[in-house]
Amino acid sequence: MAAAPGRPSPRPLGMTGAGSAPLAIAIDRYLRHLAIERGLAQNTLDAYRRDLDAYAAFLAERGIETPEGIAPAEVAAFARHLGSRPEGAFVASSMARMLSSVRGLHKFLLGEGLVETDAATDTKPPKLGSRLPKAITIEQMGRVLAATDGDEPQRLRDKALLELLYATGARISEAVALNVDDVIDGDVVRLFGKGGKQRIVPVGSYARAAIDDYLVRARPTFSVRGTSTPALFLGARGARVSRQNAWLIIRAAAERADLGFEISPHTFRHSFATHLLAGGADVRVVQELLGHSSVATTQIYTLVTADTLRDMYTTAHPRAR
Structure with missing residues (x-):
C-alpha cells in the first residue's frame, strides 16, 4: 500500500518467518x-x-x-x-x-474458513464509562495561541501549526503529514484521515495569516537545512516535523500560557468541535469537518456542550438550586 508522494511511508508489518506456528x-x-x-x-x-x-x-x-x-x-x-x-x-x-x-x-x-466456529463470540470486553472529550475554553485557547507569538522562525512555525490545529480540528497525524500543496486556494486545506480518506476543511483568517507568515518568513530558513521535501511543517534540520515534536511544541506553548495543566494535540480537536457546536454549528457539519464516519461519534461533543450549559444555568439562575 503506497503512501501519497512526499508523505511518510508505512513501515512493513514485520512478517513472521518460515516455520512459524x-x-x-x-x-x-x-x-x-x-x-x-x-x-x-x-x-x-x-x-x-x-x-x-x-x-x-x-x-x-x-x-x-x-x-x-x-x-x-x-x-x-x-x-x-x-x-x-x-x-x-x-x-x-x-x-x-x-x-x-x-x-x-x-x-x-x-x-476466511480457517476455523468452523468463532471462539471469541461469547467473550465480551468490559463496559467502559462514558469518557467525554476534554476541551479548553475559548479564553484558554487564545492564551495558548498567543504563547506562540514572535518573529523567530520557530515561533512562526509553531503559531502556524497550532492555529491550523484549532482552525481545522485536524488530528496531529493529519497535520504533520500535510504537504505545502495541501493548502489549497488560500482558504481550505486537504486532510488525509484514517484509511487514507480525504476531506477538505476551511481555514479561518487567523490560521491562514499564520500559515502565510510561516511560508514566507520561516519555512525557507528550515528548508535549506535539509533535503528537498514537500512537507508543510519543517523542523530545525529541514525534515518533516514528527508527531513527537508536535507534542513538545504544544506542551511548551501550554507552559508559557500558564494554564496550570497539560494539554495534548487532541485538545485542539476536542476544542474545535466543542466550540463549533456551542456556537450553533450543525452536528453533521462538524462530523464532516472532523472526518468521523459515524455521527454518533460526533454527538459525544453535544454532551460536553450540554454539560457546559447546565453548569452556566445552575450558576446563574436564581431558582436553579
Missing part, C-alpha cells in the same frame, strides 16, 4: 487484511500486533499454536488473565482494546 501466520494474514482492505494507520496496526502477540504467547503457554485449537474457554481464560496478571492487571480500557483485537482476529478466521 500456524496461528502466527494467521495473525500476519489478519494484519495484512487490516492494512490493505481497511487501510488502518501504521500506529493502529502496531497496536493490533502487540495485542495479538500477547494473545498468541498466552495460548502458546497452554500448548495451543493453531487457530483450530482455540476453544471458547481459552479466549475466556485470556480475558481473565488480563484482569489478574501477577505483574498487574490491565485497566478496563486496555482490556477492552485487547479483547477487541482478539475478537476481530476470530471473526477474520471464521470469515
Whole structure:
C-alpha cells in the first residue's frame, strides 16, 4: 500500500518467518487484511500486533499454536488473565482494546474458513464509562495561541501549526503529514484521515495569516537545512516535523500560557468541535469537518456542550438550586 508522494511511508508489518506456528501466520494474514482492505494507520496496526502477540504467547503457554485449537474457554481464560496478571492487571480500557483485537482476529478466521466456529463470540470486553472529550475554553485557547507569538522562525512555525490545529480540528497525524500543496486556494486545506480518506476543511483568517507568515518568513530558513521535501511543517534540520515534536511544541506553548495543566494535540480537536457546536454549528457539519464516519461519534461533543450549559444555568439562575 503506497503512501501519497512526499508523505511518510508505512513501515512493513514485520512478517513472521518460515516455520512459524500456524496461528502466527494467521495473525500476519489478519494484519495484512487490516492494512490493505481497511487501510488502518501504521500506529493502529502496531497496536493490533502487540495485542495479538500477547494473545498468541498466552495460548502458546497452554500448548495451543493453531487457530483450530482455540476453544471458547481459552479466549475466556485470556480475558481473565488480563484482569489478574501477577505483574498487574490491565485497566478496563486496555482490556477492552485487547479483547477487541482478539475478537476481530476470530471473526477474520471464521470469515476466511480457517476455523468452523468463532471462539471469541461469547467473550465480551468490559463496559467502559462514558469518557467525554476534554476541551479548553475559548479564553484558554487564545492564551495558548498567543504563547506562540514572535518573529523567530520557530515561533512562526509553531503559531502556524497550532492555529491550523484549532482552525481545522485536524488530528496531529493529519497535520504533520500535510504537504505545502495541501493548502489549497488560500482558504481550505486537504486532510488525509484514517484509511487514507480525504476531506477538505476551511481555514479561518487567523490560521491562514499564520500559515502565510510561516511560508514566507520561516519555512525557507528550515528548508535549506535539509533535503528537498514537500512537507508543510519543517523542523530545525529541514525534515518533516514528527508527531513527537508536535507534542513538545504544544506542551511548551501550554507552559508559557500558564494554564496550570497539560494539554495534548487532541485538545485542539476536542476544542474545535466543542466550540463549533456551542456556537450553533450543525452536528453533521462538524462530523464532516472532523472526518468521523459515524455521527454518533460526533454527538459525544453535544454532551460536553450540554454539560457546559447546565453548569452556566445552575450558576446563574436564581431558582436553579
